[in-house]
Amino acid sequence: MIKENLENIRATLPKSVTLVAVSKTKPVSDLQEAYDAGQRIFGENHALEMRDKYEVLPKDIRWHFIGHLQTNKIKYIIPFVTLIHSIDSANLLEAVNKEAAKHNRVVDCLLQFHIAQEETKFGLDIEEAKQLLDSEAFKSMKNVCICGVMGMATFTDDKAEIRKEFKHLKAIFDTLKTEYFANQTRFNEISMGMSDDYLIAVEEGTTLVRVGSKIFGARNYNV
Numbered sequence: 001m002i003k004e005n006l007e008n009i010r011a012t013l014p015k016s017v018t019l020v021a022v023s024k025t026k027p028v029s030d031l032q033e034a035y036d037a038g039q040r041i042f043g044e045n046h047a048l049e050m051r052d053k054y055e056v057l058p059k060d061i062r063w064h065f066i067g068h069l070q071t072n073k074i075k076y077i078i079p080f081v082t083l084i085h086s087i088d089s090a091n092l093l094e095a096v097n098k099e100a101a102k103h104n105r106v107v108d109c110l111l112q113f114h115i116a117q118e119e120t121k122f123g124l125d126i127e128e129a130k131q132l133l134d135s136e137a138f139k140s141m142k143n144v145c146i147c148g149v150m151g152m153a154t155f156t157d158d159k160a161e162i163r164k165e166f167k168h169l170k171a172i173f174d175t176l177k178t179e180y181f182a183n184q185t186r187f188n189e190i191s192m193g194m195s196d197d198y199l200i201a202v203e204e205g206t207t208l209v210r211v212g213s214k215i216f217g218a219r220n221y222n223v
């Protein structure tokens with residue numbers, strides 16, 4: 001099942017788009033099944049859950065953190081995390097930088113933007129991002145690399161609304177690229193699109209799609 005789902009999704013993705021298999025809440029056996037089907041990038045949204053899975057699974061897996069990250073949990077993932085999608089404040093970025101320095105690492109990060117209509121979704125707006133990028137504190141950070149942007153669309157069936165929000169995130173990416181990262185080839189990732197809207201995200205220029213339930217089935221939060 002998982003293998004077939006992965007194959008079906010991969011068949012719809014252009015080469016320029018990387019699939020992050022969102023395995024949050026799923027047992028290690030499911031991740032192993034995806035691994036055996038060739039999947040190497042997994043996304044998790046709880047630090048301890050990700051750490052526990054990292055410890056028992058093959059070490060060539062690349063772990064992406066995609067959820068709201070509390071500063072007191074950073075230490076659990078810094079030794080091994082490949083990409084943090086969800087930098088939603090200057091404080092968090094500063095804390096990640098500090099922890100990464102202890103491990104002598106440069107940790108790749110995306111700035112998360114609030115593009116949805118819902119109040120509850122985390123993320124920066126463009127002004128906050130510019131403030132962060134203009135700050136002396138940011139300029140002195142040696143242990144983080146900003147590689148692009150991430151966002152979550154509104155939870156809705158309205159495809160036009162979702163497309164509009166993805167266009168908005170792409171425009172934010174283009175603005176930041178031009179104004180701050182013109183000479184930095186590492187700033188090249190856009191993380192948008194989930195199980196129900198990843199094909200729209202592909203059309204709107206995403207480079208990373210974060211797909212969970214379409215690979216692993218519906219999540220049960222009550223177990």
Ligand SMILES: *Cc1c(COP(=O)(O)O)cnc(C)c1O
Binds near residue numbers: 022067194
């Ligand atoms: C859970 C989650 C996903 C995957 O959601 P699905 O609808 O199951 O594909 C993607 N991104 C983030 C940030 C998530 O928390």
